[in-house]
Amino acid sequence: MHKPVRKLVIAGGGTAGWMTAALLRKVLPRNVDIRLVESEEIGIVGVGEATIPPIQLFNQYLGLDEKAFLKATHGTIKLGIQFENWRVPGESYIHTFGAPGATVGFCSFHHYWLKAKSQGLKQSLWDFDLNFLASQKGIFNKINTQNPVYDMPYAYHFDSALYGQYLRKLAEEWGVTRTEGKIESVELEPESGFVESLRLASGECIQGDLFVDCSGFRGLLIKQALKTNYEDWSHLLPADSAFAVPSERFATTLPYTRSIAHRAGWQWRIPLTHRNGNGIVFSSQYCSDDEALNTLLSHLDSKAIGDPRKITFQTGRTDKQWHKNVVAIGLSSGFLEPLESTSIHLIQSGIVRLMKMFPNDGVKPAMVDLYNAESKQEFETIRDFIVLHYYVNERDDSEFWRDMRALDIPERLALKIDAFAQAGALMNDQNDIFRDASWLQVMMGQGIQPQDYHPSVNALDEQALSDVMQKILAAKQQPLTKMLPHDEFLQQFTG
Ligand SMILES: Cc1cc2nc3c(=O)[nH]c(=O)nc-3n(C[C@H](O)[C@H](O)[C@H](O)COP(=O)(O)OP(=O)(O)OC[C@H]3O[C@@H](n4cnc5c(N)ncnc54)[C@H](O)[C@@H]3O)c2cc1C
Structure with a gap:
């Protein structure tokens, strides 16, 4: 179908545009020319400063030096998100990037903790989580160990405009051509409806075989030119x-x-x-x-x-994130409020998905469908995770929170909540970037108390269970002694 991709055009130079340009230039063969068009006059959205741990993989893949990157973007370390006043005013919990406890037996640690708690254990689930312990003390250090008990995943806070500029410099050095100019119109091939070229205000016409729409909320190609439908999710997430x-x-x-x-x-x-x-x-x-x-x-x-x-903004997504020869990445593909810092991650996973399914020999409908199915599931599972924070609240101080509690939530989310409330069970969906530990922390943090724990926990008698708990608690304290106050770490690390 259609012709081989030799000319790739990226429309837009925000975080999405330059992340796409840098990674694709790194992996695509040299016979694919990459050009990025952006307009300084229009500018970028200019917000978006918190990330989640997979950003490290992205940076590593590009070969970024972590110290130089942190320095250039005024970056800091992020161990999680503290949610304050979410269940009720005055209460808080942390959704950390870590996981509480350690592998004990057949089932997840929290089942052992639930039983230990019923036997009188004083410590909260978070007392078994290294990310929580370090964040409460405001300390950090990089832990070089393969031992999962000491695993402390982290992400970054950074200035995303500076990150974009940092990647721009690299992408241009690697051979991406940047064109300054305002896209005035998008020309389509009459027969196929594929995008043929972008016409700039200067009169220049930029032709391409594949286009990545990184034009932000406008969605110049995917929405305006190709007229894909926007799925509006404001009935679930009314923030606008x-x-x-x-x-x-x-x-x-x-x-x-x-x-x-x-x-x-x-x-x-x-x-x-x-x-x-x-x-x-x-x-x-x-x-x-x-x-x-x-x-x-x-x-x-x-x-x-x-x-x-x-x-x-309007919460939702374009129903086809890849349509004809246009792939939408970044805000053009949809938006979920930044409660769990997922937008930059969605850019990353969109690029990685495109890289894996790159239409070298031309656009193939099955690959387009696969791309769209995976993106849809990824967006929906994040949406549900965000809705969870709002839905499971006990605030009574405004109509807003009462209405959020009365939401008609998606069936799958209702099932996840019920399974956890009734049996402490957690369900993983493919393409859900939030795994067990994340769902566990937010459900517990929002006040869902499981009525039961898994029966296999009973294989440990009361004393054995108590010993295991104390051993894990002690192990979690060890790495803390080697950590520095966060500012001191940043100063030492970045020089
Ligand atoms: C309130 C808010 C808070 C957020 N917080 C976070 C967060 O903490 N963490 C996170 O991961 N994400 C966050 N995000 C999302 C994040 O800001 C975006 O995902 C990220 O900045 C990528 O934006 P973008 O590149 O898609 O769009 P933009 O930054 O808007 O870039 C669009 C580009 O297209 C160009 N363009 C548009 N029209 C034309 C035209 N006609 N001709 C030429 N060029 C054109 C623009 O010049 C620009 O270069 C937040 C978003 C909002 C709204």
Whole structure:
């Protein structure tokens, strides 16, 4: 079908555009020419500072030096997200990137913990999680060990605009051609409906065999030219607005993101080395701009730098993320609010998926279908994970939280909640980036208490179970002695 791909055109140079350009240039053969078009006048969305651990793989694949990358992007370490006031005001928990406990027997650690708890164990599940222990002390170090008990997965907070520029420099050095210019129209081949070229305001016409739409919320190619449908998920995630404002650097740089729930939305706080990133996400149905802005500004920990900026969005996704010869990556493919810092990851997994299914000899319908099926499942499982945070709440201070509790949630999510509540069981879906430990922490953190634990736990008698628990607790303390305060680590590591 269609012709071999020798000319790849990327429309847009935000984080999505430059991540795509850098990785594809690294892996594609030289006979595929890569060109990126972007408009400085239009600019980028300019938010997005928190990530999840797979970003490390992406950087490693590109061969980035971690120290240089952290320095160039004012990056810090992220061990998880602290959710404050989500179940009820005044309470908090952390969704860490780690996993509590260790492998004990046939079933997951939390079943052993549940039984030990019923026998009088005092420690919370998180007391068995290295990421939690380090984040509470504000310390970090890289742990070089194969022992899973000491595993401490981490991600980064960074300035995504600087990250994009960092990747741009590399991509251009590796041979990506950048064209500055405003795309005015997208020309289609009359018969196939495939995109043929992009016409710029300068009159220049850029032809391609395959196009990656990284044009942000506009979706110039995938939505505007190819007219794919947008699946609107605002009935599940009604937030449609955000205000973002940077503030002065805080004295101590926390190694985690803070997500603070308010009357009708939530606020993020992301620590970078030169400033904090802050913002509030809310639904205009429940909260006015004035209220959102006042809430944000009155809850900053440090002085705001510059004016707050409003961004509006619609939660959902394009029903075909790959259509004809256009693949949408980044905000053009859909948007889920940044509660679990998943957008940059979705860019990464979109690029990796495209790389695996790259239409070298031409676009093949089966590969397009496979790409779309996997992307759909990935988006849906993230959506459900985010909905979980809202749905399982016990707040009674506003219509917003009461309505979120009454949501008609997807069947699969309802099943996951019931399975955990009734038997402590966790269900994994293929293409769900959040595995057991993530679902476990958020379900427990939001207040779901399993009614039972797995019977195989009874193979250990009371004393044996208690001994195992104490042994794991002691083991988890060991690496902490080798860690440094987060700021000290960053200073030493990046020089
Ligand atoms: C409030 C908010 C908070 C967020 N927080 C996080 C977070 O913590 N973590 C996370 O992972 N993600 C987060 N995100 C998402 C993140 O910002 C994006 O995924 C990321 O910035 C990628 O954006 P993009 O490159 O797709 O789009 P953009 O940055 O908008 O880039 C679009 C590009 O297309 C170009 N373009 C558009 N139209 C034209 C035209 N006509 N001609 C030429 N060029 C054109 C623009 O110039 C630009 O270069 C957040 C998003 C929002 C809205």
